[in-house]
Amino acid sequence: MTRSSAWLRGSSPRATGTEVAADEIVAAADGSSLSNPGPAGWAWFVDDECWAAGGWEHGTNNMGELMAVLSLLEATADESRRLRILCDSQYVINSVTKWMAGWKRKGWKKGDGKPVQNVELMKAIDKAMQGRDVRFEWVKGHAGHPLNEAADARARAAAEAFQSGRRPDVGPGFRGASRDAGEARFVVGQRVEEPDLLSLAAETLPAATPTPGTASQRVKGELLALTRKLVSDEVRTDAARLAELLHPEFVSHAIDGTVVRADHGAWKPLDDQSFEVLAIDQYADGVVGMRWQQPTRIRFNLWQKTPNGWKLRFAQVTPC
Numbered sequence: 553m554t555r556s557s558a559w560l561r562g563s564s565p566r567a568t569g570t571e572v573a574a575d576e577i578v579a580a581a582d583g584s585s586l587s588n589p590g591p592a593g594w595a596w597f598v599d600d601e602c603w604a605a606g607g608w609e610h611g612t613n614n615m616g617e618l619m620a621v622l623s624l625l626e627a628t629a630d631e632s633r634r635l636r637i638l639c640d641s642q643y644v645i646n647s648v649t650k651w652m653a654g655w656k657r658k659g660w661k662k663g664d665g666k667p668v669q670n671v672e673l674m675k676a677i678d679k680a681m682q683g684r685d686v687r688f689e690w691v692k693g694h695a696g697h698p699l700n701e702a703a704d705a706r707a708r709a710a711a712e713a714f715q716s717g718r719r720p721d722v723g724p725g726f727r728g729a730s731r732d733a734g735e736a737r738f739v740v741g742q743r744v745e746e747p748d749l750l751s752l753a754a755e756t757l758p759a760a761t762p763t764p765g766t767a768s769q770r771v772k773g774e775l776l777a778l779t780r781k782l783v784s785d786e787v788r789t790d791a792a793r794l795a796e797l798l799h800p801e802f803v804s805h806a807i808d809g810t811v812v813r814a815d816h817g818a819w820k821p822l823d824d825q826s827f828e829v830l831a832i833d834q835y836a837d838g839v840v841g842m843r844w845q846q847p848t849r850i851r852f853n854l855w856q857k858t859p860n861g862w863k864l865r866f867a868q869v870t871p872c
Contacts, residue, residue, distance in 0.1 A: 577631060580638040580691070580699035581624050583616020584707040586715055589870055593710025593720065594620040596627075597703040604723040607710040609843065610850055610870050616707055617641040618673040621648075625680035627726035634685035640693030640700055649688055652678055667810055672803070772832050775842055775855055778862055782853075783827065788819040799856055799863035806869060822846075839865075 572578045577598065584607075585592040592611030597603040604623055607616065621637060621644060628635055639645050652674065655661065660668050660675065668674055691697045693704065706723065713720035778797060787793045795814065804812040812819075830843040830850075838857035843850070854866035 576634045576636055577628060578636045578638065578699070579624055580697070580703040581617070581620035581644075582640065582693075582700060582703035582707045583613050583618070583620055584704065584711045585611060585613040585616055586711050588613045591711045591715035592616045593707040593712075593714065594623065595703045595706035595710065595723070596620050596624040597699055597706060598726075601724055602726055603702070603706060604725050605706040605710045605720060606722055607707070607714050607720060609714045610852070610868075614641075614643055615670055615673065616711075617644045618647075618670055618677065620703065620707065622673060622677050622680060625677065625684070625686070629680065634687065636687045636689055638689050638691045638697070638699055640691055640704075642690065645688045645690055647674060648677060648681075671811060672805070768834075771834070771840060774862060775832060775840060775853075776829065778855070778864075779827070779842065779844065779853070782864070783822055783825045785821040785825075788821055791818040794818060797864055799858070799865040802864055802866070804867040804869075812867075827851075 579596050579598045581594075581596040583592065583594045589610055589612045591607070591609055592613065592615060593605060593607035594616040595603065595605035604627060606619070606623070617639070621639070624637060625635070654663070655668050655674070656678070660671050662668055691700050693700060706721070710720035781787045782797060787797070798814045800814055802814040806812055824847055826846065828845045830845055832840060832842045834840050835854075840855050840857075840862075842853045842855065844853070845851070848871060850870050852866075852868045853864055855862045856865040857863075
């Protein structure tokens with residue numbers, strides 16, 4: 553195919569969605585969020601030997617639904633067969649098949665001029681669909697559809713794993729895909745053997761073998777000191793000093809859905825600079841995630857070690 557093709561086909565509650573043509577892949581994609589927002593998971597499912605799951609410690613159901621579709625698209629990127637995605641989310645289907653083209657024409661803004669929610673996931677899905685024959689089919693959730701039920705169970709299991717502080721079962725992945733190719737998409741909060749960490753360039757990371765786990769006391773001390781600078785009025789209101797802490801490819805998801813990048817300039821001062829650290833976890837050598845809480849906010853920062861010291865690569869803020 554030379555262009556993307558996405559269309560919606562209705563499905564009655566009786567339909568199983570398991571009839572598969574020789575030239576297609578059929579998979580269910582689903583998301584789950586406890587408390588919404590809260591611990592969240594996503595999953596796609598083809599069969600017991602071909603599925604994947606992941607999630608976040610804090611996210612929404614819509615984020616999970618979108619991430620399931622994106623992960624499936626990326627996992628099947630080298631497939632020549634058409635892809636039929638079964639979704640119980642009208643939000644996902646309408647976003648891709650009805651609204652996305654208009655959002656792109658308006659600079660990823662909605663009709664009222666407000667930013668599109670989950671825009672980074674939307675953009676990634678749009679890119680992943682280029683040149684693909686992708687078809688979306690609605691199925692009723694929690695109605696006994698075998699593929700949908702399997703995806704839902706795995707997405708919820710991932711969310712429950714993050715809720716209890718356990719590593720989720722990420723599944724075997726797509727059949728025939730290399731598990732050691734280092735091409736798996738990193739999801740904030742998901743611990744995998746070899747995360748590519750938001751497609752970080754390999755040359756910017758130390759050559760040592762990744763060792764996921766708790767960060768050392770030295771690293772914790774360094775990141776705590778940098779976080780204190782990050783919340784201070786002196787740094788936040790000074791674009792030059794703030795830029796010294798940010799990676800050139802820094803991106804942040806603000807509480808209102810706005811995407812902030814390294815060239816944004818100065819930030820607004822915080823009403824309260826106090827914070828409590830919830831966890832500091834090492835995802836790979838030179839890449840550490842820090843979860844911290846303020847009176848009305850929960851924040852996640854992803855720090856990357858560069859030749860110029862630790863730089864903030866990704867940040868997300870959500871309400872408590």
